[in-house]
Amino acid sequence: MTAQQFDGAAPSDALAADLRPLMAEFPTGVAVVTATGGDGQPWGMTCTSLCGVALAPPTLLVCLRDGSPTLEAVLSGSGLSLHLLHDRARHVAELFASGDRDRFTRVRWDTPPGARGPHLADVALMIADCTVVRHDTLGDHVVVYAEVDRVTRESSRVPLLHGQRRYAVWPR
Numbered sequence: 463m464t465a466q467q468f469d470g471a472a473p474s475d476a477l478a479a480d481l482r483p484l485m486a487e488f489p490t491g492v493a494v495v496t497a498t499g500g501d502g503q504p505w506g507m508t509c510t511s512l513c514g515v516a517l518a519p520p521t522l523l524v525c526l527r528d529g530s531p532t533l534e535a536v537l538s539g540s541g542l543s544l545h546l547l548h549d550r551a552r553h554v555a556e557l558f559a560s561g562d563r564d565r566f567t568r569v570r571w572d573t574p575p576g577a578r579g580p581h582l583a584d585v586a587l588m589i590a591d592c593t594v595v596r597h598d599t600l601g602d603h604v605v606v607y608a609e610v611d612r613v614t615r616e617s618s619r620v621p622l623l624h625g626q627r628r629y630a631v632w633p634r
Contacts, residue, residue: 489625494545494558494586495524496571496579497535504566504573504580505535508559510624511603512544520610522592525603533604541578541593542608548619549631551585555622578611586616 496506511525522544526533536542547555557565571580578591592608599605623630 486627487625489623489630492547492551492555492622492624492629493524494547494554494582495526495532495536496543496545496582497532497541498539498573498579499531499535500538503535504571505532506558506565506580506582507532508555509544515607521595522590522608522610524606524608526606528599528602528604533606535579536594536606537597537604539579541591541611542606543577543579543581544590544592544608545582545586546588547585547622548587548617549622550619551622552629554582554585555624555629576612583616587619587621589614589616 490510491512493509493512494506495509496504499505507526507530509524509526513523515521515523524542524544526536554569557568562568566580569582570584571582573580576591578593581589583589590613591611593611594606595609596607597604620632620634623632
């Protein structure tokens with residue numbers, strides 16, 4: 463295989479194609495980001511691109527596809543709720559990755575007082591309610607920096623993981 467190099471110009475289709483398998487090999491936890499749009503409608507999507515940024519102030523970042531309705535709701539609303547999914551939540555990860563417009567009719571959710579987005583408590587290991595403090599567009603995604611307002615533990619289960627294009631769990 464020939465190595466592709468990025469010279470600062472628009473990446474070639476071949477280089478973009480090389481990046482997909484690299485990212486697919488990277489094992490990570492699985493999260494769902496939810497937000498409420500300006501019209502009060504719930505939005506959400508599966509997200510594996512997230513990380514901690516700082517402890518003071520407590521800040522996370524998530525990378526969301528530019529132009530997605532969930533991103534629009536995150537940026538126009540009061541923030542976001544980030545759900546780390548537990549080991550029995552694969553169906554929800556797949557549902558929220560599918561683009562199904564009716565996803566919120568197929569899961570149980572509520573918006574408790576102080577929540578920044580709809581909560582999917584039945585499938586979450588933990589939920590972080592966050593206020594968006596900054597966002598930067600980079601290519602076809604937007605990096606959203608979110609200050610954590612509160613964290614709620616919902617389950618004592620183990621986290622759902624994803625890597626090598628499949629779901630997995632840590633053994634107990």
